[in-house]
Amino acid sequence: MRIGDLAKATGVDIETIRYYEKAGLLPEPGREANGYRAYRQEHLERLAFIRHCRALDMPLESIRRLLDFVAHPEAECGDINRLIDEKLARVQARLNSLRALESQLAALRAQCGENHSARECGILHELVAAAHGEACACHTK
């Protein structure tokens, strides 16, 4: 399998594959006589694993640690639990702040209806008022 085949099979960009190799996530494949990378089934599986973890928004460093566990199955898995727990906590924190942001933006958007000059734009007024530390629909607290 050449790098383009692997890319097609996994939906991962060629440059990204090379990046994962440089980052130490994907083992260096063998080379054809002409220097082209020659991948095998194990690379495909490994890459699928990495992409699945990325779909779960795990940083590459966490994936590295998970791959260590795959390589050393006799180790304790407490760290894996912790990794997932921490990730979950961060996701929930981010959810909370995004929910707050959503309502702030919605309030801000409600300040301006149709097109008119920026001078009378409620959104801009709100933002400028906030810059003066005054009450602001999008930043009440």
Next chain:
Amino acid sequence: MRIGDLAKATGVDIETIRYYEKAGLLPEPGREANGYRAYRQEHLERLAFIRHCRALDMPLESIRRLLDFVAHPEAECGDINRLIDEKLARVQARLNSLRALESQLAALRAQCGENHSARECGILHELVAAAHGEACACHTK
């Protein structure tokens, strides 16, 4: 006002203030005889405006556009509405994907209870299964 005073007044890091200047968001201030930056009230207000927009998670580029509107109040504000609408849409999309992620992580976490060897870790099994394209508690679709 020197940069340290401005930093204290706004809660913005000194390096960040210089960065905003270099990025063209904060106008270049005058200088004292010794070369130190000399800020005035308008800089403080502008910086507060920027930070408020950043609190709303707007990218610097959007803030630049908003500042253009502040400077040219005769322009139509339709772009402002669009800017906020787009931001709102992105926030909502991110909320949806984070909500999905949360339940996936929770399902994943439920696969593994207490400490044991990684070989029997349900989380790792799920992730490896996913790499093979099999059904996966954290990635059902």
Next chain:
DNA sequence: TTGAAACCATGGAGCCGCTACGGGGTCAAG
């Protein structure tokens, strides 16, 4: 057989929004 298109290689820069670092100049108090 030639030549174009599609593939592959490498190394390096760019993206965002900072943050940190290194190596210096300035200034007031003790």
Next chain:
DNA sequence: CTTGACCCCGTAGCGGCTCCATGGTTTCAA
């Protein structure tokens, strides 16, 4: 005269790619 707090500038680093320039290789059709 030294200490420390402040300021200057330029550069590099973070994560996770993405894009670029430059050049070699393969594959197909004319």
